[in-house]
Amino acid sequence: MKKLLGVLLILVLAVPLYAEIRLGALFAVTGPASFLGLPEKQTLEMLVEEVNKKGGIAGEKVKLFLYDTKGLDSEARKKFTRLVKKDKVDAVIGPTRSGSTLAIKELAERYKTPLFSCAASKRIVQPLNKYVFKSPQSDTHAVSKIYNFLHEKGKSRVAIITAQNGFGDSGRTELLELADKYGMEIVADEKFRDTDKDMTSQLTKISEANPDAIICWGVGPAPALVAKNVRQLGLDSMLIMSHGVASKKFIELAGNAAEGTILPAGRLLVAEQLEKDDMFRRVLINYKNAYEKRYESPVSTFGGHAYDAFMMFKYGIGKGGKTTASIISAVENMDTFVGTAGEFNITASDHNGLDESAFVMLKIHSGDWELIN
Known part of the structure; x- marks a missing residue:
């Protein structure tokens, strides 16, 4: 009898503590960046539900532990620690914002937990941290796309106005560092805070420099205010936004002032405008249709970032297994994967795996996105 009990005890101890895949997620579901974080949350919940209906990943169901960072770096750090220590997750998707990701980058390394960020800053993956990946295109790619576009249009005098946060600082660095390479002259360099309610002071200074183009780098309501103030001041410079406004929410916030605004973005927003044989079209339309049918709201590139991050995670688990080393090794060999970005x-x-070709240039026309050929 004692021998039997001993054998049973050994068998019990041999069974993993959790016979499931435990996935953590951190998104700015509320707060100023909620229009980025909400579609990420909704996308991830939809994908987890879909994969579980099909039997999970490698035969195991996915249990999702999702927390709201409110867009705050401190919340991201606190919730990441909870995911690792209390929830015992196998990996984490998110956060939404660049600053929040940079705030937890060292925690991913400390706790040896794979992190699949949904934020854009190049500094998330450079310098390399073996535990950290990201799904969005980098600000370097966006700046290169914009500068190539301006060069082709014969424009070279550029004014920049950037947010004083992780995303804005990273974008400003790239705008300044790459200017000479593309023959751009930075004639004005202004900044704004996410909480600013009026940008006319900065834009008045910019107007005095008579730029060919004004490039605004930010997310949330602030870039919409920049667009409104540009129109109110009657500035005739080309207005270019970053990929941080690639959401219908920006058009809603900016109203008529959004008309004519140009930006780099992923192909998701113009999926139906792509050629029939475009390699991205099927993936994009399938995701777009599923999301819009379920949530009755327009798809955004930010939800797409969560889609791509989940596919990285799924690939890592499916090909490698649940150990940290095997997940990382598998994802580091993920090539020619067609995602939304x-x-x-x-x-x-x-640990990003994208280049400038991941972006297309769009123009806002009649309240919608128009592909610039």
């Missing part, structure tokens, strides 16, 4: 070719030295 572009074609991913992730390696041990590149």
